[in-house]
Amino acid sequence: MGDSMGTDTGRKIRVLVAKPGLDGHDRGAKVVARALRDAGMEVIYTGLRQTPEQIVAAAIQEDVDVIAMSILSGAHNVLFPKVMDLLREKGVDDILVVGGGIIPDEDIPALKECGIADIFTPGTSTSETVKFIEENVKRRS
Amino acid sequence: MGRTEVVSRALSGDIRAVSRLISLIEDCVPGFEGLYSEIYPFTGKAHVIGITGPPGSGKSTLVDKMAAVCRERGKTVGIVAVDPTSPFTGGALLGDRLRMQRHALDDGVFIRSMGTRGQLGGISRATSGAVDVLDAAGYDYVIIETVGVGQSEVEIASIADTVVLVQVPGLGDDIQVIKAGVMEIGDLFAVNKKDRPGVERVVAEIRIALELSSVASRGGGGTSRIAGSAGHHGVSALGAAGSEREETVDEEAARPCWHPPILQTLAETGEGVGELFDACDEHMRYLAGTGELDDRRYRRARSETMQIASGRIWRGLTDDRGAFAAAEELAWKVARREIDPYSAGNELYEMIVK
Ligand SMILES: Nc1nc2c(ncn2[C@@H]2O[C@H](COP(=O)(O)OP(=O)(O)O)[C@@H](O)[C@H]2O)c(=O)[nH]1
Ligand SMILES: [Mg+2]
Numbered sequence: 037m038g039d040s041m042g043t044d045t046g047r048k049i050r051v052l053v054a055k056p057g058l059d060g061h062d063r064g065a066k067v068v069a070r071a072l073r074d075a076g077m078e079v080i081y082t083g084l085r086q087t088p089e090q091i092v093a094a095a096i097q098e099d100v101d102v103i104a105m106s107i108l109s110g111a112h113n114v115l116f117p118k119v120m121d122l123l124r125e126k127g128v129d130d131i132l133v134v135g136g137g138i139i140p141d142e143d144i145p146a147l148k149e150c151g152i153a154d155i156f157t158p159g160t161s162t163s164e165t166v167k168f169i170e171e172n173v174k175r176r177s
Numbered sequence: 178m179g180r181t182e183v184v185s186r187a188l189s190g191d192i193r194a195v196s197r198l199i200s201l202i203e204d205c206v207p208g209f210e211g212l213y214s215e216i217y218p219f220t221g222k223a224h225v226i227g228i229t230g231p232p233g234s235g236k237s238t239l240v241d242k243m244a245a246v247c248r249e250r251g252k253t254v255g256i257v258a259v260d261p262t263s264p265f266t267g268g269a270l271l272g273d274r275l276r277m278q279r280h281a282l283d284d285g286v287f288i289r290s291m292g293t294r295g296q297l298g299g300i301s302r303a304t305s306g307a308v309d310v311l312d313a314a315g316y317d318y319v320i321i322e323t324v325g326v327g328q329s330e331v332e333i334a335s336i337a338d339t340v341v342l343v344q345v346p347g348l349g350d351d352i353q354v355i356k357a358g359v360m361e362i363g364d365l366f367a368v369n370k371k372d373r374p375g376v377e378r379v380v381a382e383i384r385i386a387l388e389l390s391s392v393a394s395r396g397g398g399g400t401s402r403i404a405g406s407a408g409h410h411g412v413s414a415l416g417a418a419g420s421e422r423e424e425t426v427d428e429e430a431a432r433p434c435w436h437p438p439i440l441q442t443l444a445e446t447g448e449g450v451g452e453l454f455d456a457c458d459e460h461m462r463y464l465a466g467t468g469e470l471d472d473r474r475y476r477r478a479r480s481e482t483m484q485i486a487s488g489r490i491w492r493g494l495t496d497d498r499g500a501f502a503a504a505e506e507l508a509w510k511v512a513r514r515e516i517d518p519y520s521a522g523n524e525l526y527e528m529i530v531k
Contacts, residue, residue: 047204048267048294073268080290083275090281094274097281097288099196126193 049077049173051102054091055084056119059109064158068104068136071162072169088118095123095131101173104165107137112147120151130174134165180208184215187314192287195314199289202306213306219313221474223255224461226318227333229325230343235369236322237276238444239343244277244286245447246454247318253285254318255311259304261324262292269293273322287311305336305481325359334362335480338473339460341365341453344383346375360390363437364460367453371441383439435463493529500529 053069055062062084069079080098082091095103107115116135123131135147136156144155153172156165178186178197186194198216202209226243228236240256247254258273269292280286289307304321311319323333325342334340342363347370360383368379438456442449464470494500507521 047206048292069270073263073270074266076267078262078269078271078290078292080271080274082278086278090278093281094278094288096193097196098274098290099200128193 049102049169050080050098050100051077051104051169052080052082052091052095052098052100053104053106054082054086054094055107056086056088056091056105056115057107057109057111058085059107060084061108062106064108064136065104065106068106068162068165071166072104075166075170077169088115088122091119092122092126092128096126096128100131102132102134102169104134104136104169107135107139110138112137112139113143116147116152117150124151132169132173134168136160136165180212184212187310188216188219190314192284195287195310196289199307199310202310203291203294203303213309216310216313220309221312223308223312223316223319224339224457225308225312225321225337226457227321227323227337227340228343229323229333229340230367230369231345231348232324234343234345234348235442235444236324236343237273239367239369239442239450239453240273240320240322241277241280242444242447242450243320243454244280246451248280248283248285250454252317253315254320255287255289255308255314255316256320256322257289257291257304257307257311258322259291259293259324262294267294287314287316302481302484308336331359331362335477338464338470339364339457341367341457343367343369344379345370346373346379360386364435365437365453365456366439367442367449368439369442369444371443371449372445376441380439380441387437433463433467435460435469490529494525497529500525503528 051072053065053072055065066081069081072079080094080100082094086094091103091105103119105116105119112135116133120133123129123133132153133151134154134156135152137158139147139155139157141157147155154168156168178194180201183194183198183201187198198212201212228240228243230236237258240258244254244256256277258271258277260269260271260273262269271290271292274288274290277286277288280288289311291304291307294303304323308319308321321333321337340362342359342365344366345368366383368376368383370376440449440453440456442453444450461470464473494504504525507516507525510516511518511521
């Protein structure tokens with residue numbers, strides 16, 4: 037339901053873009069953030085060196101539909117599952133979680149097993165990421 | 178979480194419920210008005226502070242430090258950070274939280290980012306809704322951050338009890354401070370980035386602009402708005418917020434009047450932020466003590482009520498095909514000079530409200 041002139045209300049896909057781990061580069065995360073914005077999503081960017089706890093707390097306060105995380109440091113096998121565990125602990129089951137960064141192919145099945153919906157490695161175009169998110173958000177009215 | 182459960186849990190301060198309720202209102206889901214009416218009786222307790230100023234002036238950094246001060250003093254704070262939605266894509270990059278993330282694990286600080294979602298002015302009704310949810314959930318302070326462009330400063334004044342205008346040295350134009358109609362809404366001025374050259378000049382410019390606007394609004398007579406506030410520059414004078422007399426008697430209104438203090442801050446380190454917070458508290462004491470608080474809240478209620486009513490009338494026009502077709506036809510008649518715009522407007526109005 038609109039409000040008055042010039043409004044455009046109704047649900048928008050909200051995405052938390054986060055950089056867990058200690059690596060200091062967020063160029064990739066920023067490129068993804070802009071692509072999602074350009075696709076009409078609301079992107080909350082939380083910056084570098086976020087702990088899984090901070091990411092989950094922010095995702096809950098921001099009531100996002102999607103958490104998109106990127107890791108270059110190689111800590112993905114620890115940090116991605118940790119985020120999933122924390123979400124489960126808080127009873128959150130309606131957030132789509134995707135990961136990206138430098139992640140070896142052989143690690144991907146285990147990450148998907150723990151609940152990461154998909155992993156986007158450096159070759160993936162941002163439009164693929166956008167499309168995946170649009171087609172897979174779990175929410176809701 | 179069912180809809181009624183969301184309300185009761187939000188009222189008890191449950192973070193997930195608070196967050197979900199803000200979304201339901203922001204998205205105007207069917208029936209959101211009912212949810213709103215359930216929380217509304219519990220609002221009106223928080224001190225709502227609006228922070229506005231040019232992009233890059235350090236508002237988010239300042240809000241982050243204000244939240245820290247709040248927590249040191251044992252108070253809780255809800256933050257609503259508004260950034261513009263792109264009119265072309267409908268998307269938004271909401272970057273304010275970036276500067277506040279260290280509070281993420283503190284249950285006494287709730288941070289919510291929001292896009293303007295095409296509201297012309299910048300501050301959406303959704304902002305108002307989020308402020309009310311946080312207020313009802315029991316946060317002691319609610320801080321709204323908004324970029325000072327277009328109408329949003331003026332709109333923030335209609336929601337906030339206390340408006341802090343942030344200015345910085347080195348933006349290069351004197352106009353930033355003196356933009357018409359903006360000085361008047363500042364209850365407090367924070368000149369941030371006091372580590373940068375030119376701070377004193379910005380302070381002086383604000384002081385002059387305040388004096389001018391005060392003279393103008395009093396028709397050249399009466400007490401100067403900043404009379405007696407000579408000591409009000411910089412951190413050294415900030416004890417003023419608590420001890421020096423802020424209030425002098427305004428002969429016309431026969432009620433003490435508020436002289437907007439000008440504070441200097443270094444948001445990066447937090448220097449001066451405690452004093453800024455003191456000044457906000459002092460302003461609330463002034464509002465409550467003079468009855469001005471009731472006036473402000475009445476003005477907010479009035480403008481919201483009118484806005485909602487006019488929104489419905491507008492929807493009546495755009496949703497109702499008959500009315501819409503009639504509007505087009507009337508517009509053609511006006512364009513052809515067959516009738517005048519007032520007659521056309523009145524005819525259309527009669528049709529919609531019938
Ligand atoms: N030199 C200096 N830089 C500051 C100060 N406060 C904030 N900044 C910087 O100004 C930039 C913009 O800050 P931000 O809080 O995002 O501004 P906003 O756009 O008004 O919210 C950041 O790089 C901050 O680190 C300050 O007091 N001094
Ligand atoms: Mg900001």
